[in-house]
Amino acid sequence: MMNTQLAERQEWTQADTVAVLGTSMVPVMNDAGMIIVHAEGDSMEPHIRTGDVLVVDPTQTEPTRAAVYLLGYGEHGYKFNRIERDPRDGTLTVRCDNKYYTDFEGVPRENVNIVGRVVGTYRKE
Numbered sequence: 854m855m856n857t858q859l860a861e862r863q864e865w866t867q868a869d870t871v872a873v874l875g876t877s878m879v880p881v882m883n884d885a886g887m888i889i890v891h892a893e894g895d896s897m898e899p900h901i902r903t904g905d906v907l908v909v910d911p912t913q914t915e916p917t918r919a920a921v922y923l924l925g926y927g928e929h930g931y932k933f934n935r936i937e938r939d940p941r942d943g944t945l946t947v948r949c950d951n952k953y954y955t956d957f958e959g960v961p962r963e964n965v966n967i968v969g970r971v972v973g974t975y976r977k978e
Contacts, residue, residue, distance in 0.1 A: 875918065886911065890923065890931070896949040897921070897933050901974065907933065908973035916945060925966040933971065945976075957959055 888909040892901050901907065901921070909923045916922065919937040924947075926932060935948040945958045945965055 880895050887972070892933060894932075896951050897935075898951050900950045901933055901971075902976065904977065906975040907971050908975075909969040910972045911969035913966040913970035913972070916970075921971040923968040923971065925968050927966075931968065936965070936967070948959065 888911055890907050890909060892905045892907055893903045895903070907923070914922075916936045916938045919935065921933055922936050924932050924934055924936075935950060937946045937948070938944075939946065939959075942960055944958075945960045945962055947960055947965065949956070
């Protein structure tokens with residue numbers, strides 16, 4: 854449903870988002886409180902590609918299920934990663950969908966700055 858809404862309002866997404874410049878991606882919040890971001894890079898391919906517009910819900914910062922989240926890396930900017938929580942000890946596995954990137958397992962929750970969960974995508978074909 855979110856994909857259709859974004860496709861119908863393409864002029865809105867172009868006006869209210871900012872392009873990603875390497876790791877200095879700057880998210881923009883829209884009137885609904887969602888963060889809108891253009892993706893760049895290949896770490897999440899094939900599921901997220903350069904140029905995709907992603908909608909992030911900043912109220913969903915606790916990984917209760919495996920999903921893609923926007924993470925803040927301080928002065929290194931922002932990145933999208935798939936996060937899974939280990940139910941045994943609460944540590945996180947931070948993954949890239951691209952198999953050529955390294956996963957990080959056993960990461961303490963307090964070491965991960967989760968900005969929000971990706972709740973929608975838009976890809977211009």
